[in-house]
Amino acid sequence: MSMVEQFDARSCVLLRLGERRFALAAEQIAELVAPSRVFRFAHRTTEIDGVILRRGRVVPVCDVAERLTGNKLTSRRFYLVATLKRGASLDWVALPVSGECELITADLTPAGESDSPHVAAWLSHDGEVIEVLNLDALTPVPADRTAQTHSGSPEAHA
């Protein structure tokens, strides 16, 4: 295997959203979990459905299916819990998926200038060309990342 091939081959997780498959870099994936109770409270971030609890951590649920496929998921089979490193912080997000996920190794083709911001790269698998997702472009992020803490106890922890 040449150096170029070694550099381009990446582990990715294939996920299904309705009829289409997408991919995420495997290093972004924390776990795949069965659907659990979604806690909903008042907020104005329309991309976020609610939050789930995973080992005491509150993880926002972001349904990206409508944005990627034009249709909301009719059934949620799993939550793919992914992490996003933004500056010094590590954000967690749960992506509802409608089918099994698969870990593969594939050669990636970098996204071109004409590709949508949510496309980080492309890969080819089983005769299908699949978008490798750029989660930064798909999940909302506040302009001001200043952590909101409170002077009293207990303190806010991410």
Next chain:
Amino acid sequence: MQFAATHKAPHARTEQIILFRCSTQVFAISSASVQEVRSVDTLAGSPMEIDEASLPKVRHMFRRGEQNLFVVNGAVHFGLRPSPASLIFLLRKSRTALLIDGIEKMTTMTRLQALPAAFCHEERAWYRGLTVLDQSVIPVVSHEGFLTPDELFLLDALVSRMGVPESAAVSEMGLGL
């Protein structure tokens, strides 16, 4: 015989909170942020009506000492379906009185988790964070998040134009916390 000194784990820091209901949802607020709890009935007749189209969550104000206190309807503030409110929280070190449906209970929280960064709109000002109680996630409101400085400025300007009648003054009776 001497026993080794028992190692005591440091006490988890706790904070007393009030769980309250607005419309169909439950929120938490630090009890230290609530100066008084009043029944809506105790304010009957005294508040002055506010009609500012850009601020539908504020429909009344009353005068307390030297200050104008603005009554924020919690359900409207959070974008929930309006429901009959029965109680008012007078918030400490604030010019906000919060109209709520009712109190669920008082309890303590041991951990306040930051609101995940994915929440990126007004809720970042609304909440100090989230806490987990009985396997449920409860948003903990910030007592400073109900009216922004700009909204207070707008309301003050409106009130100064209208003038405050004597009847808008409210006594200091209530359920102190």
